[in-house]
Amino acid sequence: MIRPSLPSLASAERSAPNRLAPVSRYSTVDLIAERIREAIVQGDLPPGSPLGEAEMAEQLGVSRGPLREGMQRLVQEGLLTTVRRRGLGVASMSAADVADVYSMRAAVERAACLRLLRLGGPALAATVRGLTAEVRKMSRAAKKGAARQLGDADLAFHRLLVDSAGSHRLSRTMRTLLIETRLSTFSMQHDFVVRADLADDHEAIVEALRVRDEAKLLGLIESHMDGAVRRLTGQSVHGSDVETLQAPVPDEPRELDPLELPAGAE
Amino acid sequence: MIRPSLPSLASAERSAPNRLAPVSRYSTVDLIAERIREAIVQGDLPPGSPLGEAEMAEQLGVSRGPLREGMQRLVQEGLLTTVRRRGLGVASMSAADVADVYSMRAAVERAACLRLLRLGGPALAATVRGLTAEVRKMSRAAKKGAARQLGDADLAFHRLLVDSAGSHRLSRTMRTLLIETRLSTFSMQHDFVVRADLADDHEAIVEALRVRDEAKLLGLIESHMDGAVRRLTGQSVHGSDVETLQAPVPDEPRELDPLELPAGAE
């Protein structure tokens, strides 16, 4: 009857001043949730897709129990919506949602930038290097007209920016926001055409960060988000026939690879 | 085999321009998650408490299945922590967590204030009225030395502030942050003594909002959060024997009231 004390259950994975890093074994629920997130990002599960439990469970190689638990994680994130007795589905972003996502991103990335500037020193320098690498990827992708790679680098850039700030909550919120960003581009059929100047935008941000020009940096973040919302919801200036970033046509809702369960799971 | 189309599954509950408000039938998982959140806020489940599934399920009058699903929601929020094969527990906030929570709150409330100022008009006026009411509650509670009521009014103030901004994502994030705020006061034994000047702090915020003094408003928010972190993590200036806001002693981890299931559930 005496329950285990669960010593320092909260900060266990977080701060590890010990010599040995704690073994990180992801639970099945973790794997399921992450797999679904990935499928959404990849466009394998387009916005609005209904998610049948039986089918998904079979594809993932688990039973409905753990699957449902994992999906509740995404419901809490807002990536899945649920209607009683009708099942769950991938959220689809309205124009208002898109504006809300980028508004939130502006707040989060602004906070991250402030923290980064306050950190300064080698941490800031390392971040600048990492961001520069992502900008280069973007340039290459833009030259090749590869929308998918361009979009991926874009997300990676902003994720790195926020993760470098060293705030658990900022990072966690940002992860969800980036997936919602993808859902936004999928939901608005006005597409995210391959814009060569996107790399320039990000390069300016890196430069402002490097020289620690706070006012300029925050202004760039703000306008970056404003521009994205306008492009997605307002009149999109598309007219070129470049490849665009859209969810693959969901003829077949695309199968999820079965996940290899952690060792020991039956 | 043809799956229902789930028309506008995403924005259904969100924007309701129709005459009839959609019937809000909360799922069992919703009720369970909300019940646990409430128990955490009330201090019935103090930080670090291990949560036995069988016992909780019995108290709530549900089986372990829906209970586990509901708890996964809170895991995603960060309110519950999980260790494989050892179960879940209420998160406990380290000093770093407390700082992170208030840092995040500063970002969120700043964004909310900006939106509010941009809204202006009757919406802003109504918010000011509501906030004023909360400030009065705080004054009364402070006079009586009622820490619990003071704390509740404090949370209500900030929740109203953010909810009035009309951003789904800000509101959702804020809800979690407020619970984490409570967990912070519970985790730091340096207590949240009844401070009479707390009402003054908030009154100044309302005033700045009323006269639309943006710079002053943002400065007040910032210093409000800084002060809270210093009080909680730094040397707490406690020496008075006023009632403090602490989790009730968990001799018996306090029972959860069974929840009345939505009509039709067996």
Place this chain on the structure above:
DNA sequence: CATCGTATGTTTGTCGACAATACGATGATC
């Protein structure tokens, strides 16, 4: 006396099955 190994009990993780409900199709009626 301390430490290691073993046994036991309790709890989590997972699965399969049942019941209730919502949807779609079919048929009847005005």
Place this chain on the structure above:
DNA sequence: GATCATCGTATTGTCGACAAACATACGATG
């Protein structure tokens, strides 16, 4: 011909049960 009612089917929501694993307590051994 269109609308409404009825039936059948598929899927969700919920429950109970089994097996693996961890933690504790006890005993053996150096």
